[in-house]
Amino acid sequence: MTDKQRKAGTPSAFSIWMQKKMNARMNRKVRKGKGGFAGMEVLVLNTVGSRSGEPRETPVAWFDDGTGGRLLIASGGGSQNPAWYTNLMAHPDQATIELPDSNGPVAVLPQRLEGAEREQAFKIITAAQPRIGKYQSKSDREYPIVRLSPR
Secondary structure, three states: OOOOOOOOOOOOHHHHHHHHHHHHHHHHHHHOOOOEEOOEEEEEEEEEOOOOOOEEEEEEEEEEOOOOOEEEEOOOOOOOOOHHHHHHHHOHHHOEEEOOOOOOOEEEEEEEOOHHHHHHHHHHHHHHOHHHHHHHHOOOOOOOEEEEEEO
16 A cells, blocks of 8 residues: 555554554563653553453553542544543553552553543643643644543
8 A cells, every 4th residue: 555545644554563662662661660751751551452352551641630640641643542542441440550660550440531620630731741732732632631540
């Protein structure tokens, strides 16, 4: 398939391969106790594929919500929600996270934030990383925000 034939916004085979390699590298870093990337804290989010039912491991930036929960923003850099978000919402009861200072996966309860809760969380996230606010302002969709709380 040529680039012209590929549907707009669909990543190439090389892009998919590169993303898998980079994700695996970041996951190894987090598991070795080094959880930072581009000035953000990173965790490994363990989910189950929404269609495949297969385990998925995704490095995701997180933000402290001040109450012991962790905030994730599903920006994905495009017009669609990232796969990790779709998987998380499809099987919320199977979600776990791994942090640099943990001894293995920790079960979490994901909650999609709406209204005033989302706005407060968005302020926390953009105070920590102003560029996320710029990305959001250029998007046609509102990025979902999820709070992960220990189960």
